[in-house]
Amino acid sequence: MTHARGPLFIVVAATAGLLLSACGSETTGTAAPASTETTTKETATTTSAAPVAAGGDVTAPGTKLKVGARAVLPYASSGKNGTIAVTVTAIEAGAKEDLAKFGDKAKNITPFYLRVKVENLSGTDLSYTSVSVRGLGADGKGTGVIISGDTAKCDSSSAPKTFSTAGATYETCVLSGAPDGLAVAAAEYNRGDGYDKSPVLWQS
Secondary structure (H helix, E strand, C coil): CEECCCCEEEEEECCCEEEEEECCCHHHCCCCCCCCCCCCCCCCCECCCCCCCCCCCCCCCCCEEECCCEEEEEEEECCEEEEEEEEEEEEEECCHHHHHHHCHHHCCEEEEEEEEEEEECCCCCCCCCCCCCEEECCCCCCCCCECCCCECCECCEECCCCCCCCCCEEEEEEEEEEECCCCCCEEEECCCCCCCCCCEEEEC
């Protein structure tokens, strides 16, 4: 798998608390102020059913899933197109010591790890692509903290070279964070037409 690594730097967001970021490739994403908009919609479909079978309809924007359930999603980025299945397998709290390399700016932040499994359903060449999943608080809003990078307990990886056939899978971890006393309780996928305004949401 390819790993995005680089020197870490810290930026303090004026209106949204702490903003932590790492220079790197697309895998880590880019720094941006945390949004305060609610990411769920009243019209969202709620389900905790078994994973959608490969070849079935894609998961509708706004769908709510339980952690461990699979969403079937269209993928289009950097000239590559296909259908993938994304499963948020766990949302885990990390130890504050895991953020030691971020320095004193992270002393009031608790890390959370979004464990993600990605499957190639279409069989198209999706090697070296990456999937963006964002952590949310219990209220369905951003936590006010954006962290980009890796820790010893959370290694962010893009798809390997072999992610080009139907059934190919890989696993990655997305580093998230929240101010001490709060928690990352959900994760969202908000890329692509429809999903940008009505993300797919995983909740514990």
